[in-house]
Amino acid sequence: MRLFRRDILSAQPARLYRAWMAEFRTPFFRSYLINDPALIREVLNARPDDFPKSDRIGAGLRPLLGESVFLTNGDVWKRQRRIIDPAFEGGRLRDAFPGILAAGRAGAARLDGTDEVVEIEAMTSHIAADVIFRTLFSIPIEDETARQVFEAFRDYQRSQPILNLAAFVPGPRWMPRFFRRGTRQTARTIRALITDLTKARLAQIAEGDAPDDLATKILTTTDPETGETFTLPEMVDQVAIFFLAGHETSASALAWSLYLLALYPDWQDQAAAEAAAWSEDFAGLSQLKITRDVFRETLRLYPPVPMMVREATRGEVFRERSVQKGAQIVLSPWHLHRHSRLWDDPDGFDPGRWQTDAGKESGRDAYLPFSAGPRVCIGAGFAMIEGVVLLASLLKNYQFAIEDNATPVPVAHLTVRAKNGIWLRITRRQS
Known part of the structure; x- marks a missing residue:
């Protein structure tokens, strides 16, 4: 119990990395970890509506995220996705590329002249x-x-973990949810700032001079079934999750990469050579094959969202075991991506695996960095x-080296x- 309270990742027994399923018994009901593809x-x-997101996890994030698409279920969630999805269609990614590249260049420029030991997570955030x-x-x-x-x-990130005892050993629904001091106030501050940004954008849209970016696209897209757009409070909820999901997860993955x-360093040199030859345009992204496989492999070993929790809406039978209605179903990329029966050398860093038949098969069966379905x-x-x-932008100009064999210990905060x-x-890379 002390291990779970301190960090849910380090509390996991080794046998879970080869188990197809595990049962966690509590005084109130049971939770099930499933690794069976x-x-x-x-x-x-196949049946996502029968296994909605569990609010035992969502309750911890609701002060910040409200009724965002990350937390909702059923018809509310389906309506939100109908409005949001068009903003992330393939053609829109090309439109977002200049902003991503500009941020990468700006990040590299801020490192100019650096030849010292740097805390990478702060930089990637x-x-x-x-x-x-x-x-x-x-x-x-x-x-x-x-x-x-x-x-x-940045203050909120470490004050309210997305994973806690509620995932595995939850209490009854009437049990109050406690937050660390300042968490609710920080959430209110963030939402007030996002509200100001959203109001300003709505005014620009009304005047006809809004930039054609993701915020404008989402605010002006109508639900094809009802013709409605998001209200201001609904948009604030969505912007909060875009920032949380888009910022937190990307910062985590980039730092671990x-x-x-x-x-x-051999893999670093190969990726850096790709970056040096890259033309820095959208069409040229296909040239960054090694960089892409490095990022894939990082998401395997250090998935930003290590566990997801669903709830059974009716009785089920999993692997000849009865699962009661209301049971928590834990899907864990953290375990699945290192599962000894599903991956060759599961704990090893090998970007080359993604070009092998075995690696591609494991990727289809046991790779969930972004969920599925x-x-x-x-x-x-x-x-x-x-x-x-972002990797290419940094590796093009800088070299990154381990200092004093320091080994970072992964823990579950928001990511x-x-x-x-x-x-x-960090030192400037020699051409």
């Missing part, structure tokens, strides 16, 4: 936040409101382009972060 497809792909502001609201992070939102999110490349992450395609562009940060030495 067939069961995962049943829950996420800054760059990832810049991407969100540039692509969502067409403003750089240097904008005053953008800076305030970023600083408030740089750590792994520092740990494996109808509730797959809206921004999955955006995130893959972002990760590759998978390092307990005491990731410290790397």
Whole structure:
């Protein structure tokens, strides 16, 4: 219990990395971790409406996210997706590319002259936040409101973990949900700042001079079934999750990517050579094959969202075991991506695996960095382009090295972060 309270990742027993299913018994009801690919497809792909998102996890994020698409279920969620999905269609990714590239260049420029040990997570958080502001609201992070939102999110990030005892050993529904001191106030501050940004954009839309970015697209898209658009409070909810999902997850993945490349300098040199030859245009992204596989492999070993929780709406039978109505179903990329029966060398860093038949098969059966099925992450395609562009922008000019064999310890906050940060030495790369 002490381990669970301190960090849910380090509390996992080794046998879960080869188990197809595990049962967690509590005084109130039971939770089930499933690693069986067939069961995962049943829950996420075949019958998603029978396994809605569990509000035992959502309750911890509701002060910030309200009724965002990340937390809702049923008809409300379906309506939200009908309005949001068009903003992330393939053609829109090309439109977002200049903002991503500009944030990568700005992040690299801020490192100019650096030859010292740097805490990487702080740097990647800054760059990832810049991407969100540039692509969502067409403003750089240097904008005053953008800076305030970023600083408030930085405080919130470690104050309210997305994973806690509720995932595995939840109490009854009437049990009060406690938040750390300041968490609710920080959430109110963030939402007030987002409200100001959204009001300003609505005014621009009314005047006909709004930039054609993600915020404008989402605010002006109508539900094809009802003809309605998002209200101001609804849009604030969605912007909050875009920032949380787009900023937090990207910052986590980018930081762990740089750590792994520092740990494996041969792979870093190959990715850097690709970056040096890249023409820095959207069409040229296909040239960054090694960089893309490095990012894929990072998402395998350090999935930003390590666990997802669904709830059974009726009695089920999983692997000849009865699952009661109301039981929590835990799907864990953290375990699935390192499962010893599903991956060759599951704990090893090998970007080359993604070009092998075995690696591709494992990727189809046991790879969930963005979930799957109808509730797959809206921004999955955006995130893959972002990760590759930001890595290339940094590796083109800088070299990252491990300092004093410091080994970061992953812990679950809002995303998978390092307990005491990731410290790397950054030097200008020699051509």
